[in-house]
Amino acid sequence: MDTFSFIVAGIMVYIAVAVFIGGVIYQITVWFRAPKSSVRLGLFPRPNTKTGRFFKVLKDSFIFPQSYSVDKATWIFAIVFHGALLVILLAHFRLVREFTPLVKLIGLEGMDTLSALGGKTLGIIIIFPVLFYLFRRFITPHKDLSVPEDYFLVIILISIIAFGDHLRFFADFHVADYREYVQSLLVFKPYYPEAIANSSARIVLSLHVMFVNILIIYFPFSKLMHIVGTFAANKVRSD
Amino acid sequence: MDNENREALKKVLKAKVNRQLLYYLDLCARCSICKDACHQYNVTKDVLYLPAYRAELIRRIYKKYYSPIGRIFPKFYEGKDIDDEKLLDELYTATYACTGCRRCMYFCPFSIDTTWILGVAKEILNAAGRGCSILEELTNASIEKGKSIDLYKDIMIEVLKDTEKELQEKTGDKNASLPIEKEGADILYVALAGIHTIMPAAIIFHEAKKDWTLSLFEAANYGYFLGDSSKAKEIAARIVNEAKELKVKEVIITECGHAYRVMNFLYEAWAKEKLPFKVTGIVEAISSYIDNGEIKVNEGSFKEPITYHDPCQVGRNAGFFDEPRKIMNIVAADFREMTPNREKNWCCGGGGGLVANPEFEDFRLKTGKLKIDQIKETGAHAIVSPCENCRLQLDNLNQKHGLKLEIKSLMDFVVDAMPLPGNL
Numbered sequence A: 001m002d003t004f005s006f007i008v009a010g011i012m013v014y015i016a017v018a019v020f021i022g023g024v025i026y027q028i029t030v031w032f033r034a035p036k037s038s039v040r041l042g043l044f045p046r047p048n049t050k051t052g053r054f055f056k057v058l059k060d061s062f063i064f065p066q067s068y069s070v071d072k073a074t075w076i077f078a079i080v081f082h083g084a085l086l087v088i089l090l091a092h093f094r095l096v097r098e099f100t101p102l103v104k105l106i107g108l109e110g111m112d113t114l115s116a117l118g119g120k121t122l123g124i125i126i127i128f129p130v131l132f133y134l135f136r137r138f139i140t141p142h143k144d145l146s147v148p149e150d151y152f153l154v155i156i157l158i159s160i161i162a163f164g165d166h167l168r169f170f171a172d173f174h175v176a177d178y179r180e181y182v183q184s185l186l187v188f189k190p191y192y193p194e195a196i197a198n199s200s201a202r203i204v205l206s207l208h209v210m211f212v213n214i215l216i217i218y219f220p221f222s223k224l225m226h227i228v229g230t231f232a233a234n235k236v237r238s239d
Numbered sequence B: 001m002d003n004e005n006r007e008a009l010k011k012v013l014k015a016k017v018n019r020q021l022l023y024y025l026d027l028c029a030r031c032s033i034c035k036d037a038c039h040q041y042n043v044t045k046d047v048l049y050l051p052a053y054r055a056e057l058i059r060r061i062y063k064k065y066y067s068p069i070g071r072i073f074p075k076f077y078e079g080k081d082i083d084d085e086k087l088l089d090e091l092y093t094a095t096y097a098c099t100g101c102r103r104c105m106y107f108c109p110f111s112i113d114t115t116w117i118l119g120v121a122k123e124i125l126n127a128a129g130r131g132c133s134i135l136e137e138l139t140n141a142s143i144e145k146g147k148s149i150d151l152y153k154d155i156m157i158e159v160l161k162d163t164e165k166e167l168q169e170k171t172g173d174k175n176a177s178l179p180i181e182k183e184g185a186d187i188l189y190v191a192l193a194g195i196h197t198i199m200p201a202a203i204i205f206h207e208a209k210k211d212w213t214l215s216l217f218e219a220a221n222y223g224y225f226l227g228d229s230s231k232a233k234e235i236a237a238r239i240v241n242e243a244k245e246l247k248v249k250e251v252i253i254t255e256c257g258h259a260y261r262v263m264n265f266l267y268e269a270w271a272k273e274k275l276p277f278k279v280t281g282i283v284e285a286i287s288s289y290i291d292n293g294e295i296k297v298n299e300g301s302f303k304e305p306i307t308y309h310d311p312c313q314v315g316r317n318a319g320f321f322d323e324p325r326k327i328m329n330i331v332a333a334d335f336r337e338m339t340p341n342r343e344k345n346w347c348c349g350g351g352g353g354l355v356a357n358p359e360f361e362d363f364r365l366k367t368g369k370l371k372i373d374q375i376k377e378t379g380a381h382a383i384v385s386p387c388e389n390c391r392l393q394l395d396n397l398n399q400k401h402g403l404k405l406e407i408k409s410l411m412d413f414v415v416d417a418m419p420l421p422g423n424l
Helices: A003-033 A050-062 A065-070 A072-095 A100-125 A127-138 A148-170 A175-186 A202-221 A223-238 B003-016 B019-027 B033-037 B039-044 B051-066 B068-072 B085-096 B103-107 B114-127 B133-147 B149-171 B199-207 B222-226 B229-246 B257-271 B282-291 B322-331 B358-367 B369-378 B388-401 B410-416
Strands: B187-190 B212-214 B250-253 B278-281 B302-308 B332-336 B382-384 B406-408
Touching: A003 A175, A003 A202, A003 A223, A003 B019, A050 A065, A050 A223, A065 A072, A065 B033, A065 B103, A072 A100, A072 A127, A072 A175, A100 A127, A100 A148, A127 A148, A148 A202, A148 A223, A202 A223, A202 B068, A223 B019, B003 B051, B003 B114, B019 B051, B019 B114, B033 B039, B033 B051, B033 B103, B039 B358, B039 B369, B051 B068, B051 B085, B051 B114, B085 B114, B103 B114, B133 B149, B133 B222, B133 B229, B149 B199, B187 B199, B187 B229, B199 B282, B199 B410, B222 B229, B222 B257, B229 B257, B250 B257, B250 B282, B257 B278, B257 B388, B278 B282, B282 B322, B282 B410, B302 B322, B302 B369, B322 B332, B322 B410, B358 B369, B358 B388, B369 B388, B388 B406, B406 B410
Parallel strands: B187 B212, B187 B250, B250 B278, B302 B332, B302 B382, B382 B406
Antiparallel strands: none
């Protein structure tokens, strides 16, 4: 591993994961240590039963149907972005180990086809909402509302996606090589296998990992905590 | 401003930090879905009235003092000091212009309650000596009046004597009375300044044969609009104490949105005590009297096309959607819904103390445009709304736009449909 890669795709990964986990726990602790106001801030109509409220929280958090009725464009981009992101994240676990049940179902070749087609499609689809997130910040009223954090996060996301897509479309190393790299991380001896180390796309992988690290290091202190906090906040709505 | 002042204001903010507020300040993604939810932004297109921006003003202070990164790099969040003049100026308008309708909360994917955040803003503004002076005068006047209630009691008794006669004529019962300070009564009815909020309720209680007594105090709470929770509590406490002294079982609040919110949702949290009586809105009470057959109304007796405006504090923020509609459908021959309605209803534009505040008069009339358009679309000649605030705003809009609408309270609407000797 070259020095740059060793720092950003090696050591930094551990720091990032540690900060991410510690930071999220810290942030949740801050929330729960603050006294909860006894004022019921719920909106009506609201479900009368606990089960009803539970499902309403899930519905409000995952599909927020009210938002669709007032701003369709933002809602559609949000659903596409978060949906694509979720599937992409899950698919990355194939780089840790093979999804055995799925292999049994469609065979190893089927897996490669699914991964190639699915990965390429989602890799392109996710670009659109992110560009929407970026460009809307240049027009009023979003411009006046935005703070540097907003631009920073979108730029980080775009970088991750751009380098990720580059790897998906152009890199000459494949799932087995990634798996070897991930395994090396898991045993705390990070290295790039030969196929990656000798590839000109090596730097792209290093940059992809670096921007992910930056994102997850910043995550607990950012508005991205909405992914964690949305359930609690939407519960207040049904109180 | 000096450092001491800044520290004092920071303490005000710190005292107001609670879990709900932290969610709201930490989670907003500035997605602006709320922009089209707010009638004020919708009409003005001024970012100052965009709900997320109003909240952002408080968030900028919070980030500077509380966020681990904001403390080191405040610019990253456009962090501002709590005594920043420009920020406080913007905050004043953004905050006191808000009607507290919480329509933005309804549409927000994280259910961020902008009104709750602006409640904190009001406490900061008040502590900085920048609270709304008109609302402050009204608040203080209200508190003073409460202190010297014996002075007002005599005037009140005089006025009530005349009203009592009218009540007797209307009901055809020579013994009909308007009781005040009646110990052991079941119900304490809290009205507003103005016989129009007492008379129809008196008729309804009389016909339903309720054991009731009239509160010496008015329901309106300017302290709540001002956003000074200790003064708001003081104003509400007068009614609570009266109810306790008279040992009533139920306090019924007249058609006044925020008064019901204060009594039913906020007071217990402010006073940290459990109220020993039930708090009911008059809408709910009338609805149950009709259900139980305690009062009779003539079906379909209101012939003109009529619509119903959901006051935010009665509908979205309290849950009474079906009760008023049931009454409308019984009494009106031609009841027409506005679109959108119920929990998505547009605010009239006059809530949050705006109708009492000349400073925002032009603004509230301008931003009432959506409401007027909605009403026009129904083609109704009359409108019912069980909130004094809404009715004042609707009345102003009515005059401004020359709509010739008849604006009615739900109580009047019901009383007019009752088979009373005085109605014949």
